[in-house]
Amino acid sequence: MAVKVKKIERKKMPFLERIYIFYIIAGMARTFRHFIRNLLNTKNIEFLEYPEQKPEDITPRYRGLHxxxxxxxxxxxxxxxxxxxxxxxxxxxxxxxxxxxxxxxxxxxxxxxxxxxxxxxxxxxxxxxxxxxxxxxxxxxxxxxxxxxxxxxxxxxxxxxxxxx
Missing domain, CATH: 3.30.70.3270 (Alpha-Beta Plaits)
Known part of the structure; x- marks a missing residue:
């Protein structure tokens, strides 16, 4: 009994899609926008001075040290x-x-x-x-x-x- 093999031809991607340059630039642009927004408006940055301040969203089921x-x-x-x-x-x-x-x-x-x-x-x-x-x-x-x-x-x-x- 012969095994039938179906060949599927891959479409060749254009050069610009193969090097992902558009996606790299888009990701860097988004990162740069967030950086500039946080640099200009530091009052909206949320941070926690742990361990002096404890997080308020920890549930009793959260697993800590043994x-x-x-x-x-x-x-x-x-x-x-x-x-x-x-x-x-x-x-x-x-x-x-x-x-x-x-x-x-x-x-x-x-x-x-x-x-x-x-x-x-x-x-x-x-x-x-x-x-x-x-x-x-x-x-x-x-x-x-x-x-x-x-x-x-x-x-x-x-x-x-x-x-x-």
Whole structure:
């Protein structure tokens, strides 16, 4: 059985369309118009002096930096089940478990989140069976000088409180 192949001829584009010069000039003209308009009338430029001024349009469902929750006794709710690390598409969560004396459950000895790898999707929060990890800290940016400072460890995660939006 022979396969029928239909050839479709492409129309040759004119030279000016092939180099996209018209579109480049149109885009640059629009950018230049915005630049001149903002340069002449600086009072209409909206800006926010973050973190002194907080944005007003942040909803309670907005995902901020992670935090680990605790029981009222002060003990972490996390049982190091590794569900959050398994659900994480960026693979930015590292958990090392240890056994708790006098209990059948485990606890995290090491719980690190690499914030430079994290995509803030919230799948770790959804996967947690104990509601131990949340993204409602109210902290939306973190500024540091070195890459190592963007790794949140168990002490930093457990010390964060629920933020007010």
């Amino acid at each position: 935090r680990l929750t605790k029981y009222e006794s002060g003990e972490l709710k996390c049982v190091a089940c590794d569900m959050c690390a398994t659900a994480c598409p960026a693979k930015c969560i590292y958990i090392e478990a240890c056994e708790v004396e006098g209990s059948k459950e485990k606890a995290p000895k090491v719980f690190n989140i690499d914030l430079l790898e994290c995509v803030f999707c919230g799948l770790c929060v959804e996967a947690c069976p104990k509601d131990a990890i949340r993204m409602d800290s109210g902290i939306f940016t973190k500024v540091e000088g070195k890459r190592e400072d963007f790794i949140s460890d168990i002490n930093e995660l457990s010390s964060r409180k629920r933020g007010d939006f």
